[in-house]
Every structure is written in C-alpha cells, then in structure tokens.
C-alpha cells in the first residue's frame with residue numbers, strides 16, 4: 001500500500017533525523033566551545049606575556065594572573081557586591097516579565113488600552129535611563145529600590161513590545177478557524193495567541209536579560225551608592241578611585257561572566273521551549 | 287430528494303475598502319452534493335466560501351442553512367479546510383485534530399477515540415505524536431482534513447485545499463477525498479481554479495467571473511461515481527473538461543469586456 005509506504009518512509013526519516021540530531025550537533029557543540037576558548041587562552045597568554053615582558057606596572061595594567069588572584073583575595077568584597085547586582089538584575093527581570101506580559105495581553109485585548117498606554121511605554125523606552133535615574137533617586141525610598149526601578153524600566157520594554165507583536169502576529173486563518181469553532185476570547189488567547197507569541201516573547205526575554213544587568217550597573221553608577229548594600233558597579237568605581245587595578249579588572253570580569261551566564265540561560269530556556277516546533281530552534285537539514 | 291444544505295439568496299459582499307467581491311450571487315447546494323466553485327483568482331471564491339461558513343457579514347441578500355440551527359461550525363456541523371494546512375506548529379498532530387472538539391469542551395480522554403478515527407480515515411494512524419514540521423505537505427493537508435472531519439460535519443467547505451501540492455499527491459488526495467465523501471455522505475463545496483480537478487470531483491460546477499464576483503455558469507457533471515483513473519482518461523472526462531474550460535473562458539472574457 002502506498003499509504004503504508006509513505007508512513008514507513010516518514011518513520012525512517014524521523015529515525016534518521018534522530019540519529020543525526022545526536023551526531024552532528026555534537027561536533028558542532030564542541031567547536032562552539034573550543035574555538036572561543038582557544039581564542040580566550042591565546043589572548044590571556046598574550047596579555048600575560050606583554051605585562052611580564054615589558055614590566056608594565058600593576059597600577060597601569062595588571063596581568064590576568066593578578067586579576068584572578070584579586071577575584072579570590074577580594075571575594076569578601078566582590079562576592080556580596082556580585083550578589084547585590086544579581087539580585088537587582090533578576091528582580092528587575094522578573095518584574096519586567098510579569099509586567100510586560102500582562103500589559104501586552106491587556107493591550108492586545110483592548111484597542112483603547114493600546115491607544116492610551118503604548119505611546120507612554122515608548123516614551124519611557126526612548127528616554128535614556130541615566131537621564132531619568134537622578135529623578136528616580138530623589139523620589140524612591142531607598143537607593144536600592146531606585147536602582148531596581150531603573151533596571152525594571154529598561155528591561156520592561158523589550159518584553160512588552162515583543163510580546164505585543166507576537167500576540168498580534170497570529171495566523172489569520174487560524175483565527176478564522178477558532179472563530180468558526182466558536183472559541184471564546186480566553187480560549188483564543190491561551191490556545192492560540194499565547195503559543196504564537198512564545199517565540200517573540202523569548203526574544204524579548206533574551207534582550208531584557210542582558211539589558212537588566214546593564215541597567216542595574218548603569219543605575220548604580222548614576223546613584224554612586226556606598227556601603228554594605230553596594231553592588232559591583234560601586235566596587236569598580238571605588239577600585240578606580242584607589243587605583244586598585246587588579247580589583248577593577250576583577251569586578252569587570254565578574255560582571256561580564258554574569259552577563260554571559262544570563263545570556264546562556266535565557267538562550268537555553270528559549271531553545272528548550274521551541275526545539276520541538278519552531279524554525280529558529282530546529283537544525284536545518286536537507 | 288431535494289433538501290438544501292446552504293442557500294445564497296442574492297448575496298452581495300462589499301469590503302470596507304470598497305471592493306465589490308460578490309454581486310447578486312444566488313445558489314443552492316443540496317445535501318450530499320459535491321459542488322465546485324471554479325473561477326479565476328480574485329473572483330470572490332474564498333469570500334463566498336467564508337460567508338458559507340458564517341464568517342463575516344453579507345452586505346446584501348441572505349444566506350440560509352436550512353439544515354442547521356445557525357451558520358456555525360461545530361454546533362451546526364460545518365467543516366472548513368483552508369488553502370494552507372493552517373496547523374498550529376506548536377501542537378502535535380493529535381492536538382491539532384483535537385482542537386475543534388477541545389474548543390467545544392471535550393476532554394482529551396473523551397476525544398481520543400474520535401481523533402484517532404479521524405486520523406485513520408485520512409491514513410495517518412501512527413502519526414498522532416508527530417509535529418507538523420515533521421510532515422510532508424500532503425500529510426499536513428491530511429491532518430487539516432482530519433481536523434475538519436473530526437466534528438462529523440454535514441457540510442465540508444474546502445478552499446483550494448490541494449492548490450499547493452504536487453500533481454501526484456493532489457491526485458491521490460482527490461481520490462481519498464472522493465472515497466470519504468461517498469462513505470460519509472457529506473455535502474462538499476470545493477473551491478478550485480483547476481478545470482481538471484473540478485470535473486474529476488464534482489456533481490456540479492459553478493463557474494464564477496470577477497469584478498464583481500458572480501456566478502456565470504452552472505454545469506452538471508453527470509458521470510457516475512466511483513470515479514478513478516479510468517475516468518480521468520475517458521472521453522466523457524475530456525468532453526466535460528472542454529465544456530467547463532469554455533465556460534471559464536467566457537467568464538474571463540466577460541471580465542475583460
């Protein structure tokens with residue numbers, strides 16, 4: 001039977017796909033890690049060699065070994081600062097996700113709400129946060145909450161705009177199908193619009209994750225807060241002030257590492273959620 | 287016996303941008319008929335079909351579904367198949383076919399049997415767990431048909447369902463569709479722009495012309511069912527194709543004039 005044949009052929013194809021899915025991305029993944037790692041090692045070696053060979057003083061440019069030592073030695077200072085920065089980043093991101101998605105749903109459900117609110121969301125987005133930060137610092141109860149508000153404002157918009165776009169980019173025929181079958185507003189929202197919007201939302205999440213960290217750092221620079229509650233940005237300023245270059249570099253490395261970790265995590269979440277169906281997550285095969 | 291399934295009574299449809307898509311369209315489709323709407327692109331076939339499904343409002347005239355409570359799929363038994371498979375890419379084949387039942391409040395467990403039946407009718411048992419992207423174009427179209435027939439519709443509306451498929455797959459699905467139509471006793475309105483497809487499938491062909499969209503010919507195809515490859519190469523078939531082709535040409539000349 002031809003139907004049987006096509007069924008068997010499709011299963012075989014599925015099996016082959018499965019196998020290559022295990023093989024090909026494996027070497028691909030090794031490359032993805034090996035190449036940047038090799039470049040990193042080469043750069044560090046060059047840096048160390050330069051510092052040693054030309055006897056560059058520490059207060060101008062510490063070598064990578066010294067920076068690594070500073071991370072360990074100054075952990076009592078840098079560790080808690082990292083925690084403060086991360087806490088603000090993730091709180092801001094969480095608030096942005098909840099707020100952005102909720103507002104997007106409201107905007108898409110009601111044309112009036114969209115007309116009324118969206119322009120102001122745009123105004124908030126296009127106004128540089130460093131310019132708004134002093135104002136927020138005046139009105140917020142604590143410096144920490146001011147920094148949180150700043151990071152939230154920055155992280156909020158990508159979630160809002162991407163999710164709104166996604167909720168609107170629903171296939172018209174699928175909408176027709178839902179209408180034909182007498183779907184309620186909520187059924188259309190949860191069974192159709194939300195899944196359609198997921199890839200867009202995840203793009204927003206990836207952008208916002210990075211922006212939340214950047215904004216947390218920038219806002220802290222603007223706040224110039226001091227004391228036990230201060231994050232990495234303040235520690236970097238402080239180190240610069242005292243010409244403690246190894247610690248400055250150490251702080252920088254930690255912020256970078258945090259940024260990379262956030263990017264990797266959000267990318268992984270996105271991949272896991274989309275890998276079964278979305279073109280962006282499916283390995284292309286011909 | 288005459289028992290109308292859907293009746294268009296002097297229907298006009300003008301879109302908000304001023305496009306007159308349908309003008310004074312009257313037609314009656316009897317229960318159990320396989321009717322094709324044939325016409326050049328842009329002549330209002332899809333518009334007519336959507337109206338027949340109860341999507342959108344007529345600008346003039348009226349549409350009646352004498353056999354149904356209201357012009358609604360699910361409750362009234364109308365199934366719709368789009369030109370594209372129009373599947374939800376994030377949902378498995380099972381969930382895609384389950385959808386119409388799910389929207390009507392049927393749980394997965396209760397619907398399981400019917401979904402599996404529908405999949406088996408279109409020759410896709412064994413694929414319930416697959417995702418749309420894992421299927422070929424023809425298989426996706428089968429899923430789409432399974433989704434339309436899972437509610438056991440009396441009236442099946444199909445908008446150029448095989449337009450995007452290669453000829454071999456198209457012929458195969460034509461045959462399968464005819465078999466389903468004969469065994470399940472549907473009424474089918476089938477939109478196409480292929481003369482050959484419409485002659486092969488239908489009892490009756492309504493030829494449409496464009497600007498404004500209207501029906502210019504109503505041609506019965508009296509060849510007996512079941513039809514198969516031998517019908518495709520028969521003299522009768524050739525004759526009908528010529529007749530319908532001529533009607534289509536006249537319809538397009540009207541438009542040019």
Ligand SMILES: Nc1ncnc2c1ncn2[C@@H]1O[C@H](COP(=O)(O)OP(=O)(O)O)[C@@H](O)[C@H]1O
Pocket residue numbers: 301302303305306307325326327328329330331332333334499
């Ligand atoms: N939503 C719409 N708004 C405005 N014009 C439309 C809309 N849908 C279709 N039309 C117009 O109506 C006419 C008929 O369209 P359609 O029914 O899709 O034709 P067909 O399916 O025969 O190709 C075309 O001129 C098309 O541009």
Ligand SMILES: [Mg+2]
Pocket residue numbers: 331332333445
């Ligand atoms: Mg069309």
